[in-house]
Amino acid sequence: MGALPPRAHADFLVLGGGIAGLTFALEVAEHGSVLVLTKRERSEGSTNYAQGGIAGVLGDDDRLELHVQDTLVAGAGLCKRDAVEVTIREGPDQIRWLQSLGVNFDVTEGDKLHLTREGGHSRRRVAHVKDTTGREIERVLLEACDARGIRIVEGQVAVDLLTSGRVGLGGPNRVLGAYVLDRAVGEVATVTSRVTVLATGGSGKVYLYTSNPDVASGSGVAMAYRAGAAVANMEFFQFHPTCLFHPQAKSFLVSEACRGEGGILRNAAGEPFMARYDARKELAPRDIVARSIDAEMKRRGDDCAFLDMTHLPKSFLLEHFPHIYATCKEFGIDMAVQPIPVVPAAHYQCGGVVVDLNGRTTLPRLYAVGEVACTGLHGANRLASNSLLEGLVFGRRAAQQAIEELAQNRGPTPTVPDWNPGDALAPEEGVVVAHNWDEVRRLMWNYVGIVRTVKRLERARTRLSILRAEIREYYWQYRLTPDLVELRNLADVAMLIVECARQRKESRGLHYLLDYPAADDRWLRDTVLTRGDLE
């Protein structure tokens, strides 16, 4: 709580307070000072909204190789096997660590974990707390941070990374901290650190329809790119097949577990349609389900599809999906007696800031963990419930590496200049920001969505170039506001997605390009961008 002074320092600066950032913070807490910053309230992030659960080899009939195999199949040839193996091998212990902190996952008789099955998983392996798993994990992690005296300051928007290159210090370019805008006060603080961790989550807000909370505006990827770190595979954006379709329901997700437990997708005429698109029907991986819904809606001109759970007993729905049941009810839909109207929405960023098996980016002293990172676990498509797992495993691995790095880096912290607002004027024309924000998200939805074409990608690129130039001009003329910072990041991330998508001349995993509808193994490699590649 509280505000930041104009200059602050921490051994470990953690940008983001979701599962990845808090796991990192807890692991390093005994080894140096830790400062966690969050953009809005401290619990606000995707972690808090995760419903389905966290995947791990925890059932008697399950084996590590099976989870590895399912992950590799979903990733469509682009997963890094070592990242997959490490995550899946270390996952169960990390889930038990969460239990030891106080996460009460649902259990069956005999105190065995109740495991659900989700699309793409060959076994039941998703541990969960009813349908509010993320909220419980976030609550417990925050409590654990409080108990250890870890400082978390909310309402702090990291604007840019502080690099030695930027401030004119010699030697290889390295990260020295971040400039941070205080939401309430409107001032930019200079925060120096020995290790900086991006744990800023994803970028769903780059699309008009998304399941993500407002904080998911791609700051981490944009800041890392601008600072000179490599970013990869941004074309692989996962669309969740089933967001509640209701004018007042903002980004409410109807969990995959609903299909796992028998939910049937129907079109507006009441016909089940998944069998026409994939033999696995409702249990096909989510990209196939999302594309099928999109195709079915476009074929019939429907506004939405319907998820039918009415054949399941009401008691079962209340027991397993109390949150979804209650939320639908608030919007006048009783899922026990009527199908839930749903549409696909941008959900998960599979690419991100390139990291190694210990969370290190290509820029010295900068780590990235959680959704912001591209570890190689997801490849071209994420298997459901592998992302909380990734945040947990890589949060800890990065922490171990950072502790070692800190031990070798105890020298004095270089002096860096404060943020210079120059002659920046008080912001006017809020309409410019609002308009450009809307335009970016709309054009990404229309041109760079579930199904893409070369022509639409080119159009998106042209439009984004103009918007980015306008935003840049505005950015240097006016004093910073959180909306302006986020708009700049959104536009940069949008361009990174478009550029990656333009480069990949095939369809693979989540990237579906009508001009090249098949996978082509000449493109069986990551799409990597570094500073300068967008200009």
Ligand SMILES: Cc1cc2nc3c(=O)[nH]c(=O)nc-3n(C[C@H](O)[C@H](O)[C@H](O)COP(=O)(O)OP(=O)(O)OC[C@H]3O[C@@H](n4cnc5c(N)ncnc54)[C@H](O)[C@@H]3O)c2cc1C
């Ligand atoms: C509705 C929904 C349901 C999901 N369900 C599941 C599921 O069942 N299982 C699963 O495995 N995954 C699920 N996911 C995905 C998963 O929740 C996320 O991938 C994961 O929680 C990301 O964790 P994180 O720690 O990387 O980031 P987040 O939890 O998103 O946290 C990001 C943090 O970064 C902060 N931040 C962002 N930008 C800045 C900035 N510029 N300055 C300072 N702070 C900043 C935010 O304030 C926040 O604290 C779901 C996602 C959503 C949206």
